[in-house]
Amino acid sequence: MPIFVRPSGAFPGVINPPPLDPLEVPSLSWTDAQGRMTLLSDWASGWVLQSGVRGLDMPGYDFYTDASPRIDGTALRGLRAQAREVFLPIALFDEDRAAFLARKRSFYRTLNPYLGFGTLTLTEVDGSFRTIEAYYVSGAEGDFGQDSSGLHWQTLGLTFSCPSPYWLGEPVHLEYGSGATGSFFPLLPVVVRDSQVLGATVIDNPGDASAFSVWTIHGPATSVVISNDTTGLRFSVTAPLSASDTLVVDTRERVQTAVLNGTTNWWPNLASDSDLWGLRPGLNNVSLTLVGTNSNTQVQLDYQPCFLTA
Structure with a gap:
């Protein structure tokens, strides 16, 4: 079982705490197509972003090359930045079962890809931010194993697909x-x-x-x-x-x-x-x-x- 490492401050409830491994990162939020925002790195409000985040840096590339007889190597004819995926391991929790279920169900509604594109936003400590358009792909199907859920907590590995490879700066x-x-x-x-x-x-x-x-x-x-x-x-x-x-x-x-x-x-x-x-x-x-x-x-x-x- 992972080691429970807790930030400063009391955990809301003391029974069966989640096996958290909090990640030291800037603020990261998800906003759905209807404008509902969830701050995924807010311990005080019951959200913890954990180690294992992927997809925040360079995109992948497709390279188009030609090979010619009797000439060593290849010629690069073109390249294209790929769409990217962002993987976010998070934990959500609340003080009791009823509050936890309400929190989880409310959040899951914002993940509905039928609503259209949402936005992931990473905000630095100086207030600058970058955003990327995204939609939920997988990770919230439900895993009720001993190390992944309790009566008032659950860990998730959410995958978002981003059609554009680029993060957008401030307008x-x-x-x-x-x-x-x-x-x-x-x-x-x-x-x-x-x-x-x-x-x-x-x-x-x-x-x-x-x-x-x-x-x-x-x-x-x-x-x-x-x-x-x-x-x-x-x-x-x-x-x-x-x-x-x-x-x-x-x-x-x-x-x-x-x-x-x-x-x-x-x-x-x-x-x-x-x-x-x-x-x-x-x-x-x-x-x-x-x-x-x-x-x-x-x-x-x-x-x-x-x-x-x-």
């Missing part, structure tokens, strides 16, 4: 335009001149992979071109926007939409050579060219940096 919001407020990016020399907004700026993506952004464009504008001069990619909006129009261009992979005023599909009004580019890791030289503007025209940029580790 970044930038605003551009002559009347921009809030997080206006000061390096951008955006001016309104001759009905045209011209701007060039450097955006630093601190992540480890390309970050695909959501662009929100508030009219008026007769045309819009947004370019990443570092990668040579751009997208263009060819239809005019009135002063009351708001266009949202979502470049995120597996999403990629252009929606006007929250309802109208604006995809046909993107130029045929448009590429919904992402911000590569590091510095990106970005240009905005908007024609037919006034002082109310504004462009907003929202993205989350993507990291290899939590």
Whole structure:
């Protein structure tokens, strides 16, 4: 039987204590698709994250290689980061049987994969955090052995599947335009001149992979071109926007939409050579060219940096 190692503070109840091996980690929580959050590393509230956590660091990779006759070795043709799994061994407990059953059943409802994707969040002691979208796969089927459960406690080895290999950092919001407020990016020399907004700026993506952004464009504008001069990619909006129009261009992979005023599909009004580019890791030289503007025209940029580790 594992050795019961208990953090400081009294255990809620003294009969048949769980064989806990608490893990010294930052705060780790699970939030389901309905917004119900469970802090899985909160001893005082009846949750202990134990040794054996896996999947918080580097993802796996698929490597595509070719071999040629009479040439030693192989040629690397491409690679792809795999979806990841996160394994969390936890213990949950309460002061009596009724309270324990209520806690367990309430938590299990949040694991229901039919609800949709949830979020795992790792928060450091300084308050910074990273998240990853996930859904429950296995581990809560029920093991009632001597070392895995008691009348008011149970240990679980939960497996979550994460479709993306990357942990997301804190959201970044930038605003551009002559009347921009809030997080206006000061390096951008955006001016309104001759009905045209011209701007060039450097955006630093601190992540480890390309970050695909959501662009929100508030009219008026007769045309819009947004370019990443570092990668040579751009997208263009060819239809005019009135002063009351708001266009949202979502470049995120597996999403990629252009929606006007929250309802109208604006995809046909993107130029045929448009590429919904992402911000590569590091510095990106970005240009905005908007024609037919006034002082109310504004462009907003929202993205989350993507990291290899939590």
